[in-house]
Amino acid sequence: MSENLKFVPHATCTFCGCVCDDMDLTVDMDEKRITKAENACVLGKAWFREHGIEQRPYALIGGREATTAEGVEEAAQILARARFPLIYGLSDTTCEAQRVAVAIADMIGGTVDTTTSVCHGPSGIAFETVGESTASLGEIKNRADMVVFWGGNPAEAHPRLFSRYAVTPKGMYIPNGRKDRTVVLVDVRRTMSTPVADIFLRVKPRSDFEVLWALRALVKGRRVDPSIERRTGVSLAVLEDLVARMKSCRYGAFLFGMGLTMTRGRHFNSGALLALTTDLNEFTHWVAKPVRGHGNVTGADNVVSWQTGFPFGVNFSRGYPRFNPGEFTTVDLLARGETDAILILASDPAANFPKAAIEHLKRIPVISLDPKTTLTSQLARVAFTTATYGINVGGTVYRMDDVAITLRPAFESPYPSDEEILSAIRDRVRALLGGNRVPAVAPAVAAAS
Amino acid sequence: MGSSLRIVNGRVYDPANGVDGEVRDVCIRDGKIAADAPPDAKRIDAAGMVVMPGGVDIHCHIAGPKVNLARKVQPEDHRYDVHPRTRVTRSGTGGSVPSTFATGYRYAGLGYTTAMEAAVTPLGARHALEELHDTPVIDKGFYVLVGNNVLLYRLLQEGRLEEFRNALAWWIKVTKAYAPKLVNPGGDELWKGQRNANITSLDDKIGPFELTPRKVIAGFIEAATALGLPHPVHIHCNNLGHTGNVATTLETMRLAEGRRTHFAHVQFNSYGPAAGKSQTNPTSGAREIAEFVNTHPNISADVGAVMFGRSTIMTGDAPLAYMLRQFGGTKWVNADTENESGCGIVPFTYQDRVYTNAMQWAVGLELFLLSQDPWRMVFSTDHPNGGSFVTYPRLIRLLMDREFRKARMAEVNQKALDRSGLRDLSREYSLNEIAIVTRAGPARLLGLTRKGQLGVGADADVTIYEEDPDKEKMFSAPRYVIKDGELIIEDHEFRVDHEGRLLHVAPDFDPGIEQVIEPFFEDFYTIRFANYAVDDRYAPHHEIIPTAPQAAGARP
Structure with a gap:
């Protein structure tokens, strides 16, 4: 252990929905590693211990190393071209990133769904x-x-x-x-x-x-x-x-x-x-x-609700939000083979979804954002390496009881945050589309049908 | 912000500056009203149109934890009222609790440019600010719920009045709130701690505290007065919604003893005793309340009118929502916040054939029509409690158009109407009075000196309506809306998106108060004291409105 230690009091653990904000962390700044997490439970201790900085490419495009900017360009092209794109995950990142994720879905007329659709x-x-x-x-x-x-x-x-x-x-x-x-x-x-x-x-x-x-x-x-x-x-x-x-x-x-x-x-x-x-x-x-599982799944519910009126499984194809679990929820969309491109944010569906859904993931362009290599990132067309929320990235997280807490990152990561990558994708897609994509069907007609 | 505008030929209503329908130019430069505009400024020909400052909503529920619960619990209410995106604006859904984007655009679409969320728990402040950040176009702020705060109660109970005042200032500042809000003072402790009981009079003992609502209310009025806040204590009285509550309301108003105090949605607190054989059907108490407000210049109120149709009851007054649950149907939401507040939500429909609902409608109109000072009895429906803000144009027509009102009166429960005083009132509001109750009045009550008026230096928030004998139609869709000097709506369509500012106050306090507050946090909160205060990232565009001592100190 080096002498270069930093003490970060009142940090927040984002491992589970308890979102305990009484973590007193000791960070080895040379090794970029949290060496002690006072007050953390056994799960929290593992969470802090396991999230050091790994040497990984900033992005992989079709398995080839790339810069974040190249990844953003490829991801934006995929999303702008897609006819029925899906943005999924969201529950292990900050509300700031979640807000951008929903904005992209709205802009391109896609679907946004969170891990809520497979838990609570x-x-x-x-x-x-x-x-x-x-x-x-x-x-x-x-x-x-x-x-x-x-x-x-x-x-x-x-x-x-x-x-x-x-x-x-x-x-x-x-x-x-x-x-x-x-x-x-x-x-x-x-x-x-x-x-x-x-x-x-x-x-x-x-x-x-x-x-x-x-x-x-x-x-x-x-x-x-x-x-x-x-x-x-x-x-x-x-x-x-x-x-x-x-x-x-x-x-x-x-x-x-x-x-x-x-x-x-x-x-x-x-x-x-x-x-x-x-x-x-x-x-x-x-x-x-x-009792909620993921660290910010409650934030995802809140963000999607305040932006659209509905908590998960929201589709924007007609130019406005529609909610229909079973129709616009991810497992169903994938298993039926309807989705033609997917952005997966801070989640690993390839590890736990039903086989038919995973099979479809292998057939379509997948964009993944994750601090770690996952089964999902391994089958992604574009895989971004991101900084970990709560450890390297600040922002807002909602505890399972809807109490919002501001994160205190412990040390910097060389990798960008989810919010930074998503914002770049959003801006690039907007440029490609020339603004929000507005469907040709008149809303009054669409609403009545 | 560098753009300039000259609005010509419009009839201008700017009551704060004594302008009542004169045809004159309004010039805009750098986001502010200016004496003149350069020759190359864009011109808007407002011939046949009415020019007013942007609307200011002094009391509505548009953002924060309870609003989002109310949104989530009503998917059926969103489905038939969608808000499609355009090239430049986001999509959303409406109903009585619209999504944040729809809220901002729809307020702007009615010519409103400022709105105050009226009830946020301190612990929910961060959430409310995130939602307000996603509420476009309008400037906004919120009132923070302090009237059931356990630590403040303890300080008050022990007579530690200076610490009480400092702690109140601390709470307002660290949550970035605009004003202190009391809701059914004392009610939460009984609701949460005594098997869903409630306060019934100002002299009830508040659970384990040696306090009564009377002591609590007086304590807050005194402390807020000493702090010199731009908007005083904002009170939701005890016994709200109950037959015969007019007595409690008047008693509460008397507690102000000459000090400025604002009473929220007084319609809901203006019910006389039960009429006839009924034990519960209220009579109207509007005349007593209106008379009290008319004769006490320290008191202000917003009406909280009821409009028939779909609404959502959402309130910090949890026992009230529980009571209404029996009328509301199947859904009921309750949400307790540690040491701070309760909350109740019930989807609700006001029906014109139902005695009580018709009485509520009549009482709201009576309060408007009996008010002798439009600057102090201002416009609200307590959105969405009395009705959605999208009903404002209809409410304006009810006030301005006697024949329309009569026709509507013929359709409602006649027994209720008989027992109200509405039949005797023939008054019609003028455009100037509408400009006062929807703009100039609320801005003045809020202490927003640059809002609600079109004098030089005012914020260039301007609405231009096409004149029309049908006032509902006229106020439903302004031809132009200008926010901070930017032409947001032109020919009824959004041209650009816009982000408004957060308006908040930051009263001074003795920093030593944190030593009093912190130990309480470690014992009774589940969030650390160090993580409680909301930082500036949650208010990327904001404006701090000074307190009286701060304003005096800033002057040379």
Whole structure:
């Protein structure tokens, strides 16, 4: 280790949706490496440790080394030529970059979609259906005397959800921390998180909706048949006990994960949980919060929403935003072979998408922006190397509870930021198109059809 | 900004400078109104047209966390009201909560050039600023929610008034806000901490605090007065929306005791006791409120008129939204912000056949028609709570056109109308009065000396309407809109895009106050104190409006 150390207090970890802003970093400025991340969880420590500066080309075009400028030119040509282009990813970069990404989609009449469509998209759809009672994480820390985790494993996926926000911390009206809270965990299996709970409900796989609906019935004072146990694996007595506790607590909070949103029922599951939360507010105060994965997926939801009115899966072909999950969501667009060019921002769909979607990725020009080599960057026509947000790049990130936080980069990267590359692409595409591409169909006609 | 313009032959309404419909030239140079323009300046022939300063909206909800939740929760409301892009402008969607770009362009498209977002949590300031940055053309600012702030309550409770004032100034400055906003003071603690309870009178105890709304409101008025803010405390009163709330509103107004105080969307706080057999159907309290405002020059208000049709209730007043949820249908959003605020959202439709909605409509019009000082009872629908800002032209026609108003009155719930005073009012607003309530008045109340007027040195924000006997049509689509001297809309079409400025204040405070605030953060916030203040990157184009002491200090 060199002597050239820099201390960066109050930095923010962008690894997961907790977006903890109490990282005190020590940076070895000679090696361009973070050597210590105080307060970070095990995941955060790895995140900071793994993001040094690697020797990679600024850009690769068809596998050949190129400058960033050459990459920008090639990418702009691809996007300007494409007839049904898609911009995807967005959730691991700053809001500043996300805003430019949506601007490009608008300008070229393409589609913009985020990783939300493959994680909490169903919660977004449920939100549109029933609304949501929710809270910033500090309210849960300060007030929640009952916390229910549903379909998630925070001990391994969001460790500080327990230690910083929702289980152990002392809060204004929770003076004794953990002792003042009843913690419930609902899942289909035991996990590392289970020991944290006072009450563990092991539900049969694919029966979350039934459990939630039975809870709704009980909250409203309706009769539930004891056969619920055969169907769900949870006895009526356990459900009744849970409802009694829920109705008598002072401030309750649900924190739910993809075990709920990406299993049978999907947006019905999220919707049932949000509706249950609403029902409980007739008796006492209850809130619910989707536990988000990517560091700035919440920012992506917010940016796409304020710019278009819709949270993800937004198409601009007709000259204005249209939203239709299933039609304008990435897996569907790719699997049907509709997309003819794609810009992938800070995401690696080639690593986790269904086979049919990946097959199509191999057939079309792909532009990728990523600090690392990924499966996606390896099949890209143009692959940019970018600086890492939160480590080399400043900007804005939204925590899972919609709280916006300004990043404090630890050290400089030789590589440009996503925002810089996207802005250059936007300007070049605008020059190629002579302004925004305006469709020939009159909007009034298009809107009516 | 170097361009110059000369607007000729137009009838000019510039009430701040005593100009009432005179035909005269308006010259523009370097983004400001000028005494003259060079001979080669572009000329706009405004013959048959009306020239006014750009509109100033003193109270609307257009950006920030709650607005974005309200946007997200209503895809159905966007789908049938799309806002297509042009060669030079971005696309978006409308409905009662438009996307940011649509918001900016549509305000400009009505001749508005300044708008104030009326309720942002301090913790949501960064988000609000990001959205305002993406709201084109208009100048903008926001009011920061401080009326349920736990630390401020603690300081007030302990009688630490100097620290209270310093902390208030700190909060306004570090969030880049324009004014302090109180919403249902005391209500959040009961809502969040006492099983969804609410404040019902100014003398209720606020949860665990040795405080009442009366003490809180008086404390804020005193502190804001001492700070000399360009716009005073902006109050959303307790009991908003409740039958009989006029008593609470008047009591709150009396707390001002001669000091400047602004009352937001008073229509919603002007309901008399229940009428007839009904336990809930309110009567109109508009006359009492209007009389109080008329006779107390320290009080100002915006009306918050209700317009029939689709709206969205979005408010820091969470218990109110919860109450309205039973009328609003299936969706309800609640959002608690640690130590700072609550929030509620309900999609809502005002129906002319429904007694209460018709009464609300009538009360709003009554307040306008009974007001004797248009400078202090100014125009708003509390967008989108009483109705979208796109209904402004219709509201203007209701005020200016007695026959149109009568025809509309014939279509609404007659029982409600009987119990309002609207039938007795035959007043019609003049163009000059419209220019006051939509421009000159709000600008003056905001302390924006270069807005809402066309005197030399004013910001060159100018709107030119084609005269038309149908005032709704006239105000729906100005022929020209000029922002900062730039011709943005020409012949009804956008020629260029434009980015407006953030307007904010930066009151001075004793830096020692940070030692009081920081420990509270470490205990009760989930964001570090060091990461809380919003830096200048969030306001790339901005203008700081000085407080009274700052303005006095700047003068030689």
